[in-house]
Structures are given as C-alpha cells and as structure tokens.
Amino acid sequence: MEKTGKSRKRLRAAKELNRVVTEYYVECGRAKAEGKPVGWMPPMNGAIEIFYAMDIQPVFPENWSPICAAFGLAERNFEVAEGMGYSRDLCGYMRNIIGYVHGLMKEEGTPLGGLPEPDILLSPGGGCVPVIKIFQALERRFPNAKVYPADLPQVPTEEIRQHHVDYAIAEIHRLIDFLSQATGRKLDQDRLKEVVKLSDRSCELWDEIMTYRRRIPTPFSAAEIGIMFVMVTRQGTQTAVDFLTTVRDEVKEKSAQGLGVLEQEKIRLFWDNIPLWYNMGLFNHFEGMGGVVVAETYSSAWSLRLDVNRPIEALALKSLKSYPMVSCVSVDKRVEMVIKACKEYSIDGAILHRNKSCLPITLGQMDIKRALEAELGIPSIVIDADHMDSRNFSVEQFRTRVDAFMEMLLARKS
Numbered sequence: 556m557e558k559t560g561k562s563r564k565r566l567r568a569a570k571e572l573n574r575v576v577t578e579y580y581v582e583c584g585r586a587k588a589e590g591k592p593v594g595w596m597p598p599m600n601g602a603i604e605i606f607y608a609m610d611i612q613p614v615f616p617e618n619w620s621p622i623c624a625a626f627g628l629a630e631r632n633f634e635v636a637e638g639m640g641y642s643r644d645l646c647g648y649m650r651n652i653i654g655y656v657h658g659l660m661k662e663e664g665t666p667l668g669g670l671p672e673p674d675i676l677l678s679p680g681g682g683c684v685p686v687i688k689i690f691q692a693l694e695r696r697f698p699n700a701k702v703y704p705a706d707l708p709q710v711p712t713e714e715i716r717q718h719h720v721d722y723a724i725a726e727i728h729r730l731i732d733f734l735s736q737a738t739g740r741k742l743d744q745d746r747l748k749e750v751v752k753l754s755d756r757s758c759e760l761w762d763e764i765m766t767y768r769r770r771i772p773t774p775f776s777a778a779e780i781g782i783m784f785v786m787v788t789r790q791g792t793q794t795a796v797d798f799l800t801t802v803r804d805e806v807k808e809k810s811a812q813g814l815g816v817l818e819q820e821k822i823r824l825f826w827d828n829i830p831l832w833y834n835m836g837l838f839n840h841f842e843g844m845g846g847v848v849v850a851e852t853y854s855s856a857w858s859l860r861l862d863v864n865r866p867i868e869a870l871a872l873k874s875l876k877s878y879p880m881v882s883c884v885s886v887d888k889r890v891e892m893v894i895k896a897c898k899e900y901s902i903d904g905a906i907l908h909r910n911k912s913c914l915p916i917t918l919g920q921m922d923i924k925r926a927l928e929a930e931l932g933i934p935s936i937v938i939d940a941d942h943m944d945s946r947n948f949s950v951e952q953f954r955t956r957v958d959a960f961m962e963m964l965l966a967r968k969s
C-alpha cells in the first residue's frame with residue numbers, strides 16, 4: 556500500500572463521475588469567460604439552489620481541496636500557505652485553498668482548468684471557525700468581489716425552533732435581494748420551485764442508494780463515496796438527478812442479483828470522519844481480509860428532504876441543518892447518529908479517524924468509542940491521520956493497527 560493512491564472502484568458509474576466532475580469545472584470556466592456571474596460559497600447550505608435558480612455559477616473552494624489532494628497539488632498549496640504564516644495545525648481545506656489562490660491559481664495549466672475568479676463571495680458567519688476564516692482570507696485576496704456577509708444562529712439540529720427558522724427565512728430573502736442588486740438578475744419563483752424539486756429528488760435518490768448499502772453483502776463501499784461530488788456542487792440540477800439515478804439503478808441491480816463488493820463479505824466497517832482524499836485506496840485495504848467499509852459519518856449530511864411546496868422555508872431549514880449536521884453537532888447527537896448508523900448497517904467494527912485537520916468532526920470520538928462498546932458491543936480503533944495533509948499520515952502505522960484490528964474482528968466473528 557502506498558502513502559497516496561486512488562481507490563479501486565467497482566461501480567460502472569465511477570467512470571460517469573469523472574465526466575460529471577470534468578464538466579462541472581469546464582462549466583465554471585466557461586461561465587466566467589461568457590460573463591456570467593461567478594459566486595464562491597461554502598458547501599452544504601440553502602444557497603446553491605438560489606444560485607442555480609438565478610443562473611449564477613456556484614463555485615466551492617472547500618470542494619476544490621479534495622480535487623487538489625487527488626491530483627497531488629495539495630502539498631504545493633500547503634507550502635504557499637505555510638510560507639504566508641498559516642500554521643500546519645490548521646484545517647487542511649483552509650491551508651490548501653489559501654495556498655492555491657495565492658499560488659497555483661496565478662499559473663496556467665492547472666488540472667480541470669482551476670477555479671475562475673469570484674465576482675461574489677458568500678462569506679459565512681457560521682459553520683466552523685476555519686470555514687469563516689477561509690472566506691475572510693478570500694475577501695482580502697479578491698477585493699473586487701462583492702461580499703455577502705451571511706449570518707445564521709449556531710443551533711444544534713435538535714434545538715431548532717420556529718424563531719430560528721424565521722430568522723433563516725429572512726436571511727434567504729436578504730441573500731436574494733443582495734444577488735439581485737449585485738447581478739441585476741431576478742429570481743423567478745417557478746424556476747426556484749423547479750430547482751428545489753430537483754434538489755429534493757437528489758436527496759431522495761441519495762437516501763435510496765444508502766439504503767442498498769445496508770444489504771448483506773453490500774453492493775457499494777466507501778471507495779465509491781466520491782459520488783457525493785454531485786451533492787456538493789450539483790444539487791438542484793438535472794445533472795445530479797441523472798447521475799444519481801444511474802448509481803441507484805446499478806446498486807439496485809447488483810443488490811437484486813445478490814452481488815456484493817466482495818464475493819465473501821466477512822466484516823462490515825464504519826468510518827468516522829472525513830476520508831483521506833489523497834489516499835482513497837485505503838478503503839480497499841480492508842478487502843484483502845474480507846472487510847468492507849459500508850457506512851461513514853459524512854454521508855448522513857445529504858439525507859435532508861426539502862418541502863418543494865415551500866421552497867424558501869425548505870432552503871432556510873437546510874441552511875440551519877446541513878452544515879451543522881457534520882461539524883457543529885452536539886456530542887450527544889453525534890453519538891446518537893453513529894449508534895443509529897451502526898445498527899442500520901449491521902456494523903462489526905468502527906474506525907475512528909482522529910483527523911488532525913478537522914477538530915470539529917474529531918471532537919467527541921472517545922464518547923462515540925465508549926457508547927459503541929457499551930450499547931452495541933462494537934469494538935473500534937482510533938487512527939491518527941489527516942484528510943488533506945499526507946505528511947500527517949503514516950501508512951505503516953495504519954497498516955499495522957488496522958490489520959491487528961481486523962484479525963481481532965475476524966476471530967470474534969468466527
């Protein structure tokens with residue numbers, strides 16, 4: 556096993572995903588060239604649907620970071636950011652994008668054409684601190700971009716009340732007014748309904764795909780989780796719906812034929828925290844011992860249905876729930892979510908990725924470990940790594956620890 560590497564994928568749809576990713580970045584570059592407004596925003600909020608409905612090109616700097624990691628560009632971006640004084644202990648998404656906009660972005664020949672400069676920045680006032688800081692740094696790097704200072708209360712999902720929803724609705728209206736003034740474009744309510752409907756259909760398909768992962772043997776492993784690209788960048792488009800339909804049809808067919816990722820599935824694993832984008836091949840490592848990663852924390856973030864008859868309220872609720880679902884959730888809620896997933900997906904063992912680059916999602920892992928053992932008798936292992944920075948990951952240590960863990964799980968099962 557190498558320190559960096561791509562995963563071995565088994566779904567035919569994986570090839571289709573490459574096309575979808577390339578087309579998205581080509582579309583971003585074309586939008587800029589044709590004078591269409593380009594807006595940069597954090598992922599997972601109710602703004603993407605508004606952008607697509609108003610024909611404004613959304614671009615996601617955080618999502619560009621996994622692409623840089625997959626193309627082996629991240630280390631160069633880290634060097635630039637660290638040269639500017641950003642500590643190596645900070646979030647890898649943050650260091651990567653700051654390094655990119657001050658380095659590679661100014662050069663020709665970046666894979667997929669790189670990112671087009673923003674005309675608009677949706678600068679968040681919530682989420683995690685690094686994501687707020689990313690946009691503050693981008694405001695300084697792109698002084699001509701019009702900045703929308705977004706604001707949302709930091710409320711655990713289980714404590715959302717009507718006054719929070721009312722505030723988020725007011726924020727959606729403020730965003731629409733800002734975008735109208737900044738671009739001269741008006742929001743067509745029928746078009747918004749259409750976009751929200753497509754967005755909701757994506758969530759429905761996402762849930763359906765995840766349901767097939769519960770089957771034994773599972774037809775879909777974490778090695779294929781790159782399909783979430785469409786949930787980040789394409790929600791509210793026909794592209795996302797068509798692609799997810801293709802994935803759904805394939806996993807449904809495999810499931811009906813009883814075909815799993817492995818011929819002999821022995822151990823079902825749960826992965827907590829973000830994958831290592833520079834080494835998705837790690838997910839294949841377990842397969843040599845009959846193990847498949849069938850569920851992970853991240854995938855629950857897109858399990859959010861939208862009320863298509865009340866699009867503004869639906870987007871307000873989404874903006875309150877989706878990002879916090881991953882990074883601002885209470886420890887109790889996180890424990891509850893992992894326990895629920897481990898029951899639903901018939902998990903034998905959990906891998907808790909202690910992520911040096913993302914403290915919000917790492918917080919509470921010891922509580923999860925204890926709860927898994929006490930409530931479900933599921934053993935878990937903590938792996939030290941980093942979702943973006945391969946310098947903080949030892950492949951030898953990973954192999955030694957997970958192989959011993961797998962042997963223990965196999966012995967328990969037999």
Ligand code: SF4
Nearest residue numbers: 646683685686882913
């Ligand atoms: S949630 Fe984690 S990975 Fe994402 S921006 Fe925040 S600290 Fe970075």
